[in-house]
Amino acid sequence: MGMSAEDEHTVNPKDEEWPEAEKAEKLARGAALKWASGVFYRPEKLEALGQYRSRETQRNSSIQSRLKSTVQSYLEGVSAGLEQLRSAAEEVQNVCQDLGAARWALLDSADHFQVLQQMRALMAEHVQLASVVKVLPQLFSGKVLAQSMGILAGRHLGVLQRNSGLHAGLVAKLEQVVQASSSWVWKVSGWRCHCLPRTCPSTVFAEPQVSDLSPWNLRANPGPQPQCQSPSSPVLNPVISPPSPTVHEVFSHTLQLLHEQHLLEAHAELMMLEHLRDDILFQLHLRGLSSAQATVLSYFSGLQELNESLAKQLWGIVGRSLQLVQEDPVLFVSAVRIVEREEKIDDALLLDATFLPPGRPKGWRQKFYHILQETITGSHFHTACMDTTGPGLSRHLAALQRDVVAELHVVKDLMVQCVPAHYNILSICTAMYHQALTSHLQDILQEDLDKQALFLLLEWVLHVYHSPEMMSHPGLLPEVDVSALGPLISPDLVDQTERKYVVKVKASVLEWMQRTLEVEFKEWFREEEPETDHQGFFQSALPVIVMQMLNENIRVASLITGSLQQKVYSMAMEELEAFLGRLREALVQCGKEHQKDRTIPKYYVPYLLAVLNNNLALSSSVPSLHPDTAHSEVPVSLRAALDRMQRKACQLLLEELLLDLQPLCMQLPSRKWLSGSQLVSSMCEVIDKYAKDFSRVRKPIFMLLLMESERLVTSQYLRALMQKKMVCKSEEERSQLCDRLLQDATQLRELFYGLGLDRNQQSLEAVFALRELICLKDPALLSLEVLGFITKYPDVSDEHVSTLLDLRGDVSKEVRHMVLEMMAQHPQALPESYQPIFSMILVPAPELPLCLRKGKCA
Structure with missing residues (x-):
């Protein structure tokens, strides 16, 4: 504003030297033009042009005056600084002159x-x-x-x-x-x-x-x-x-003071003598006369005897400190004062490293702690002469508990008042007892401890030591705090001790279980039936004894730690599994004895039933042993052992039933049987007799025995039919055979149904299906009938079908060949839930035809 075009294009010579100034001026001119164009864009604004001009003029004048004032102040400051620099230069010159004069003066004064x-x-x-x-x-x-x-x-x-x-x-x-x-x-x-x-x-x-x-x-x-x-x-x-007095006179007087237990006076004279000797040695050291030191040391050789005599009395006092603080604390305090004197002398000498007198540092404060620890360790913690059996160790641990608490009370109430505060004597003694107990318990654990001793140690370490009866005693808190000292024995040693305890418990459990098994085995041969419960089921004391033994050991282990409880539980499951294996072997041995003479044992079947009830009782009681009741599952291996035990007992019972059924089954099939004998009725009587015995076991086992008995009867009946003892010679015999099969199967089915076994659970349907094959009048339809038969019973083999066809007596070779070919074309796979019947029945091998010389084979 207010600038002509000529002014705008005028080139200032300084702009060539200062391009930033030219750039700033251009920016200012551009900003001014932009402002002016905005203000005077409207015509009515031109009337105020004079006002804008005067305002801008005043503004420029104000800015210029401020700039002049600022520049003037800067110039004045520069002038003052130059004046100070000139003054400083003059002063530096004067100092240099003075230093030169001092230097010449020093050179003149060298002589x-x-x-x-x-x-x-x-x-x-x-x-x-x-x-x-x-x-x-x-x-x-x-x-x-x-x-x-x-x-x-x-x-x-x-x-x-x-x-x-x-x-x-x-x-x-x-x-x-x-x-x-x-x-x-x-x-x-x-x-x-x-x-x-x-x-x-x-x-x-x-x-x-x-x-x-x-x-x-x-x-x-x-x-x-x-x-x-x-x-x-x-x-x-x-x-x-x-x-x-001379040195030797002081020696004698000091010894006399020591004998009279005037410890402070004796120590004062001892310090005086040491002071004298050390001062002489120091002067010799400064003069480099090391050869003369031996003479001085020889002259003061009595100091060694004085030191030893004083130290002996001091450590004897420290060794009786717990007793002295109660009876004569003055003597103990004197000993502590002497120790502190010597400790301060040691500290002063160690600070001045130019010369260290002989025998320094004495380190009597550290020796004080060492003697105190030896006293604590030697008074209570000896394993060489202690009884490490259960009762002896119990008495020893109780005495330790009593003595440690009593002595810590003495330290807290009396000894703390007799020593300086920086000794921190209560914490030191607590740590000493803690460390001594740690070493002592480790020594005890090196011995071959029995089960009771190991339990007592674990309980004492993990529970008694930190209880209000010992280190958390109300009279010791809060000054005594063993939590900062760490565990009494390390976690690894605790785990090792727990494993030792488990081994001892395992040996004890094994011994008791073996005795229980021996008693049980003897009871099987008694001349009376086994005892019964309130429901009339046979049983023995075996499961109660075993479970009480295991449960008691697991419960006792839970009093120590959860980890020990888990270890004992795992051991109990292993031992129970091994015990079931030995019980099964004993049962097999009993079965062998019974096979030799069926009258021994007299009550063989009842005791087998008692074994089954015992096995069921064990199976139902095992989950209660688990430490975590929410996950009380029987281990897989133990479940398998229980199942093996149950199967073996059931097998022996079924073998006993089979021995009674075999003489009757040997008479099947026969002409007498076809004519209507009471053979199956006799079988039903045998089955009913055993069923009454089976009723003395609990229902799950009873139903299992009933099902297995029915399958045994069915398989024996079918096996007897397939022994090729009889072939129907006529249609009438086939009809009689069909009627007899129907009567026998119906009678047996009704028997088992009456005993509680549903028809859909019975395998006697195989007899009814076999009867259909025999009753078929048209042999040409056998292929279809056999196809349905093998579909229902896929374990039927070619030999079984051939034997049945032989039993009919009217099947030609062509029909037989066609039936067997059809079976070959339709192989059957056993379903997963299928209970095999025919696969357990062996068919006699076919007899080879007898060939006569010069004849044809029939």
């Missing part, structure tokens, strides 16, 4: 520094000699001490005089110090150095305090060392005092 270095070495030697002077009264006495002091004083003075380059005033002052020291030493044979309160600390030989634990007073405080007094500058105040 003086060498003199100071000699002075420093002289002071170090003076400090060492002064420390030796301090310890001499403890090592020597009388003239020996005076001579030693004179030698040291002369050596000290000679050292100072050799450094003639030092300041004369310093030499004179040191000569005065040495002269004062020499005259002072020669006046007395025993002395003690007393320092002024403001200049010197306590002497080395003052009574040691508990806080004075560092034997390195000279090293621990590297500040100005105390100087002995001189006439001009009194620093030391030499005083004549009674002679101090």
